[in-house]
Amino acid sequence: MLCLYTNIMSAKSKNTNMLFKDCVCFLIGRVSRKLNRITKESISRYGLTTAQFFLLIALYEEDGILISKLAEKVALDKATLTGIIDRLERDGLVERRDDPSDRRAIRIYLTDKAKRMKDELLDIYHRNNSRFLSVLTDEERKVFERIVQKLESIEGVSYE
DSSP: OHHHHHHHHHHHHHTOOOOGGGOHHHHHHHHHHHHHHHHHHHHGGGTOOHHHHHHHHHHHHSTTEEHHHHHHHHTOOHHHHHHHHHHHHHTTSEEEEEETTEEEEEEEEEOHHHHHHHHHHHHHHHHHHHHHHTTSOHHHHHHHHHHHHHHHTOTTOOOO
């Protein structure tokens, strides 16, 4: 990692080109694809995509959430989220309901079918997360969380 830092700082101060292998977007993307593959393998028997899986996990935390709040929670734009909800609804895992206090608002609810899957899916979720974090020391995890927060705070990026 020192090499990455040195190359980036060198490129920054000398205005030279950074090597592709040192590109932050590439590095994060490569790790993301690996974690995504592991998650995909662990949920394959349920016929879910990773996006559907994480959406269900978010709903297990907060069933009946407003669709706008769900979009924020899972960091997806509304068009992408709508497509995922459409497929989950088609598969009998969620349903849309009007908000009783605001007819313009829609809430997303888990169906009984999704609720029956809850323990198994949460087990996969926790097991995978523990596996991913097990390679980090406590200090590395704290640093990782701070780095993620900083990268998420970059302006000009929204999920709308």
